[in-house]
Amino acid sequence: MRRWMWFNALSLVMFGAFLVFIVLQSVFGWHVRNEELTQYGHAADSYWAYLQSGHFVEAVFENWESEFLQMGSYVLLTAYLVQRGSPESKQLDEDDRAEDYPEKAGPHSPWPARQHGVANVLYRNSLSIALLGLFVVSFVIHLLGGTAEYNEQQALESGAAPISAATFLTTSDFWFQSMQNWQSEFLAVGCLIVLSIFLRQHGSPQSKPVVKSHAHTGE
Structure with missing residues:
Protein backbone atom coordinates (compact mmCIF):
# COMPACT_ATOMS: atom_id res chain seq x y z
CA MET A 1 0.00 0.00 0.00
CA ARG A 2 2.80 2.44 0.85
CA ARG A 3 4.47 1.70 -2.48
CA TRP A 4 1.20 2.24 -4.36
CA MET A 5 0.60 5.55 -2.53
CA TRP A 6 4.15 6.67 -3.34
CA PHE A 7 3.71 5.91 -7.04
CA ASN A 8 0.34 7.70 -7.13
CA ALA A 9 0.99 10.52 -4.63
CA LEU A 10 0.49 13.40 -7.04
CA SER A 11 -2.95 12.31 -8.26
CA LEU A 12 -4.01 11.28 -4.73
CA VAL A 13 -3.17 14.73 -3.37
CA MET A 14 -4.90 16.50 -6.25
CA PHE A 15 -8.10 14.47 -6.07
CA GLY A 16 -8.04 14.60 -2.27
CA ALA A 17 -7.83 18.40 -2.38
CA PHE A 18 -10.65 18.42 -4.93
CA LEU A 19 -12.91 16.42 -2.61
CA VAL A 20 -12.14 18.66 0.37
CA PHE A 21 -12.81 21.86 -1.56
CA ILE A 22 -15.97 20.71 -3.32
CA VAL A 23 -17.45 19.60 0.01
CA LEU A 24 -16.56 22.97 1.53
CA GLN A 25 -18.04 24.74 -1.50
CA SER A 26 -21.28 22.80 -1.11
CA VAL A 27 -21.53 23.58 2.61
CA PHE A 28 -20.85 27.30 2.23
CA GLY A 29 -23.08 27.49 -0.85
CA TRP A 30 -25.86 25.77 1.09
CA HIS A 31 -25.67 28.44 3.79
CA VAL A 32 -25.61 31.25 1.22
CA ARG A 33 -28.65 29.81 -0.56
CA ASN A 34 -30.61 29.35 2.65
CA GLU A 35 -29.85 32.90 3.76
CA GLU A 36 -31.29 34.07 0.45
CA LEU A 37 -34.38 31.86 0.78
CA THR A 38 -34.98 33.15 4.31
CA GLN A 39 -34.80 36.74 3.09
CA TYR A 40 -37.62 35.99 0.67
CA GLY A 41 -39.69 34.22 3.32
CA HIS A 42 -39.16 30.69 2.02
CA ALA A 43 -38.25 27.57 3.98
CA ALA A 44 -34.59 26.60 3.98
CA ASP A 45 -33.41 23.76 1.74
CA SER A 46 -31.99 20.57 3.19
CA TYR A 47 -28.36 19.90 2.31
CA TRP A 48 -29.32 17.09 -0.08
CA ALA A 49 -31.93 19.28 -1.78
CA TYR A 50 -29.29 21.97 -2.22
CA LEU A 51 -26.95 19.55 -3.99
CA GLN A 52 -29.64 19.10 -6.66
Whole structure:
Protein backbone atom coordinates (compact mmCIF):
# COMPACT_ATOMS: atom_id res chain seq x y z
CA MET A 1 0.00 0.00 0.00
CA ARG A 2 2.80 2.44 0.85
CA ARG A 3 4.47 1.70 -2.48
CA TRP A 4 1.20 2.24 -4.36
CA MET A 5 0.60 5.55 -2.53
CA TRP A 6 4.15 6.67 -3.34
CA PHE A 7 3.71 5.91 -7.04
CA ASN A 8 0.34 7.70 -7.13
CA ALA A 9 0.99 10.52 -4.63
CA LEU A 10 0.49 13.40 -7.04
CA SER A 11 -2.95 12.31 -8.26
CA LEU A 12 -4.01 11.28 -4.73
CA VAL A 13 -3.17 14.73 -3.37
CA MET A 14 -4.90 16.50 -6.25
CA PHE A 15 -8.10 14.47 -6.07
CA GLY A 16 -8.04 14.60 -2.27
CA ALA A 17 -7.83 18.40 -2.38
CA PHE A 18 -10.65 18.42 -4.93
CA LEU A 19 -12.91 16.42 -2.61
CA VAL A 20 -12.14 18.66 0.37
CA PHE A 21 -12.81 21.86 -1.56
CA ILE A 22 -15.97 20.71 -3.32
CA VAL A 23 -17.45 19.60 0.01
CA LEU A 24 -16.56 22.97 1.53
CA GLN A 25 -18.04 24.74 -1.50
CA SER A 26 -21.28 22.80 -1.11
CA VAL A 27 -21.53 23.58 2.61
CA PHE A 28 -20.85 27.30 2.23
CA GLY A 29 -23.08 27.49 -0.85
CA TRP A 30 -25.86 25.77 1.09
CA HIS A 31 -25.67 28.44 3.79
CA VAL A 32 -25.61 31.25 1.22
CA ARG A 33 -28.65 29.81 -0.56
CA ASN A 34 -30.61 29.35 2.65
CA GLU A 35 -29.85 32.90 3.76
CA GLU A 36 -31.29 34.07 0.45
CA LEU A 37 -34.38 31.86 0.78
CA THR A 38 -34.98 33.15 4.31
CA GLN A 39 -34.80 36.74 3.09
CA TYR A 40 -37.62 35.99 0.67
CA GLY A 41 -39.69 34.22 3.32
CA HIS A 42 -39.16 30.69 2.02
CA ALA A 43 -38.25 27.57 3.98
CA ALA A 44 -34.59 26.60 3.98
CA ASP A 45 -33.41 23.76 1.74
CA SER A 46 -31.99 20.57 3.19
CA TYR A 47 -28.36 19.90 2.31
CA TRP A 48 -29.32 17.09 -0.08
CA ALA A 49 -31.93 19.28 -1.78
CA TYR A 50 -29.29 21.97 -2.22
CA LEU A 51 -26.95 19.55 -3.99
CA GLN A 52 -29.64 19.10 -6.66
CA SER A 53 -30.37 22.82 -6.99
CA GLY A 54 -29.45 25.05 -9.88
CA HIS A 55 -27.43 27.21 -7.49
CA PHE A 56 -24.96 24.39 -6.76
CA VAL A 57 -24.92 22.74 -10.19
CA GLU A 58 -24.33 26.03 -11.99
CA ALA A 59 -21.51 27.07 -9.63
CA VAL A 60 -19.69 23.75 -10.00
CA PHE A 61 -19.99 23.17 -13.72
CA GLU A 62 -19.29 26.71 -14.91
CA ASN A 63 -15.85 26.22 -13.33
CA TRP A 64 -15.33 22.68 -14.62
CA GLU A 65 -16.27 23.88 -18.09
CA SER A 66 -13.52 26.49 -18.14
CA GLU A 67 -10.92 24.12 -16.69
CA PHE A 68 -11.53 21.42 -19.29
CA LEU A 69 -11.62 23.99 -22.11
CA GLN A 70 -8.28 25.39 -20.99
CA MET A 71 -6.60 22.00 -20.57
CA GLY A 72 -8.02 20.52 -23.77
CA SER A 73 -7.04 23.58 -25.79
CA TYR A 74 -3.59 23.63 -24.23
CA VAL A 75 -2.89 19.98 -25.03
CA LEU A 76 -4.04 20.48 -28.62
CA LEU A 77 -2.30 23.83 -29.23
CA THR A 78 1.06 22.63 -27.86
CA ALA A 79 1.02 19.93 -30.53
CA TYR A 80 1.23 22.63 -33.22
CA LEU A 81 2.51 25.89 -31.68
CA VAL A 82 5.82 26.70 -29.98
CA GLN A 83 7.10 29.32 -27.54
CA ARG A 84 10.82 30.03 -27.61
CA GLY A 85 12.41 29.53 -24.21
CA SER A 86 9.45 27.87 -22.50
CA PRO A 87 9.57 24.33 -21.04
CA GLU A 88 5.86 24.16 -21.85
CA SER A 89 6.73 24.16 -25.56
CA LYS A 90 8.17 21.42 -27.73
CA GLN A 91 11.52 22.09 -29.43
CA LEU A 92 11.43 24.88 -32.00
CA ASP A 93 12.49 22.57 -34.84
CA GLU A 94 10.60 19.52 -33.61
CA ASP A 95 8.10 17.93 -35.97
CA ASP A 96 5.88 15.00 -35.06
CA ARG A 97 7.74 12.45 -32.96
CA ALA A 98 8.40 9.12 -34.64
CA GLU A 99 7.24 7.47 -31.39
CA ASP A 100 3.73 8.79 -32.06
CA TYR A 101 3.27 6.37 -34.97
CA PRO A 102 2.72 2.58 -35.05
CA GLU A 103 5.98 1.88 -36.89
CA LYS A 104 7.86 2.62 -33.65
CA ALA A 105 5.49 0.68 -31.39
CA GLY A 106 6.93 -2.12 -29.28
CA PRO A 107 5.39 -5.19 -27.62
CA HIS A 108 4.61 -3.19 -24.48
CA SER A 109 3.01 -0.27 -26.33
CA PRO A 110 -0.75 0.19 -25.75
CA TRP A 111 -2.84 -1.89 -28.17
CA PRO A 112 -4.23 1.08 -30.18
CA ALA A 113 -0.70 2.48 -30.63
CA ARG A 114 0.27 -0.69 -32.52
CA GLN A 115 -2.64 -0.40 -34.96
CA HIS A 116 -3.10 1.48 -38.21
CA GLY A 117 -6.18 3.40 -39.27
CA VAL A 118 -8.96 4.91 -37.17
CA ALA A 119 -8.02 3.20 -33.90
CA ASN A 120 -4.52 4.67 -34.06
CA VAL A 121 -5.69 8.17 -35.05
CA LEU A 122 -8.20 8.25 -32.21
CA TYR A 123 -5.66 7.01 -29.69
CA ARG A 124 -3.00 9.50 -30.85
CA ASN A 125 -5.51 12.28 -30.15
CA SER A 126 -7.34 10.69 -27.23
CA LEU A 127 -6.11 13.08 -24.54
CA SER A 128 -7.39 16.24 -26.24
CA ILE A 129 -10.57 14.42 -27.32
CA ALA A 130 -11.26 13.36 -23.72
CA LEU A 131 -10.57 16.80 -22.23
CA LEU A 132 -12.61 18.68 -24.85
CA GLY A 133 -15.35 16.07 -24.51
CA LEU A 134 -15.46 16.77 -20.77
CA PHE A 135 -15.66 20.48 -21.64
CA VAL A 136 -18.74 19.84 -23.80
CA VAL A 137 -20.40 17.77 -21.06
CA SER A 138 -19.63 20.43 -18.44
CA PHE A 139 -20.87 23.18 -20.77
CA VAL A 140 -24.23 21.42 -21.20
CA ILE A 141 -24.63 20.74 -17.47
CA HIS A 142 -23.65 24.34 -16.70
CA LEU A 143 -26.34 25.47 -19.14
CA LEU A 144 -28.98 23.24 -17.52
CA GLY A 145 -27.95 24.18 -13.99
CA GLY A 146 -27.79 27.85 -14.94
CA THR A 147 -31.27 27.67 -16.42
CA ALA A 148 -32.61 26.10 -13.21
CA GLU A 149 -30.87 28.73 -11.06
CA TYR A 150 -32.14 31.58 -13.26
CA ASN A 151 -35.70 30.28 -13.04
CA GLU A 152 -35.44 29.76 -9.28
CA GLN A 153 -34.11 33.29 -8.84
CA GLN A 154 -36.79 34.82 -11.05
CA ALA A 155 -39.50 32.94 -9.15
CA LEU A 156 -38.15 34.26 -5.85
CA GLU A 157 -37.86 37.86 -6.98
CA SER A 158 -40.84 38.39 -9.27
CA GLY A 159 -42.70 35.14 -9.83
CA ALA A 160 -41.82 35.28 -13.53
CA ALA A 161 -42.53 32.30 -15.77
CA PRO A 162 -39.59 29.91 -16.27
CA ILE A 163 -37.53 29.99 -19.46
CA SER A 164 -36.03 27.12 -21.45
CA ALA A 165 -32.36 26.19 -21.64
CA ALA A 166 -32.32 27.34 -25.27
CA THR A 167 -33.54 30.77 -24.19
CA PHE A 168 -31.04 30.97 -21.31
CA LEU A 169 -28.26 30.12 -23.78
CA THR A 170 -28.97 33.43 -25.56
CA THR A 171 -28.81 35.56 -22.40
CA SER A 172 -25.92 37.79 -21.41
CA ASP A 173 -26.06 36.20 -17.96
CA PHE A 174 -24.99 32.77 -19.25
CA TRP A 175 -22.15 34.07 -21.39
CA PHE A 176 -20.96 36.45 -18.66
CA GLN A 177 -20.59 33.43 -16.35
CA SER A 178 -18.62 31.53 -19.00
CA MET A 179 -16.37 34.38 -20.11
CA GLN A 180 -15.36 35.39 -16.58
CA ASN A 181 -13.96 31.87 -16.13
CA TRP A 182 -12.56 31.31 -19.62
CA GLN A 183 -10.48 34.49 -19.62
CA SER A 184 -8.90 33.68 -16.25
CA GLU A 185 -7.92 30.16 -17.34
CA PHE A 186 -6.13 31.33 -20.48
CA LEU A 187 -4.46 34.16 -18.56
CA ALA A 188 -3.08 31.68 -16.01
CA VAL A 189 -1.71 29.35 -18.70
CA GLY A 190 -0.25 32.25 -20.66
CA CYS A 191 1.53 33.46 -17.51
CA LEU A 192 2.92 29.96 -16.88
CA ILE A 193 4.24 29.74 -20.45
CA VAL A 194 5.97 33.14 -20.33
CA LEU A 195 7.16 33.14 -16.71
CA SER A 196 8.72 29.69 -17.13
CA ILE A 197 11.05 31.19 -19.76
CA PHE A 198 12.82 33.29 -17.11
CA LEU A 199 11.95 31.71 -13.76
CA ARG A 200 12.73 28.26 -12.32
CA GLN A 201 11.38 25.84 -9.77
CA HIS A 202 13.92 23.30 -8.59
CA GLY A 203 12.68 19.75 -9.04
CA SER A 204 9.53 20.55 -11.03
CA PRO A 205 8.95 19.08 -14.51
CA GLN A 206 7.05 22.28 -15.29
CA SER A 207 10.34 24.17 -15.05
CA LYS A 208 13.54 24.03 -17.05
CA PRO A 209 16.62 22.89 -15.14
CA VAL A 210 17.94 25.79 -13.08
CA VAL A 211 21.19 26.08 -15.09
CA LYS A 212 19.53 26.15 -18.52
CA SER A 213 19.56 29.42 -20.49
CA HIS A 214 16.43 31.52 -21.00
CA ALA A 215 16.52 30.60 -24.70
CA HIS A 216 16.44 26.84 -24.00
CA THR A 217 13.11 25.51 -25.25
CA GLY A 218 11.32 22.36 -24.15
CA GLU A 219 12.19 19.95 -21.36
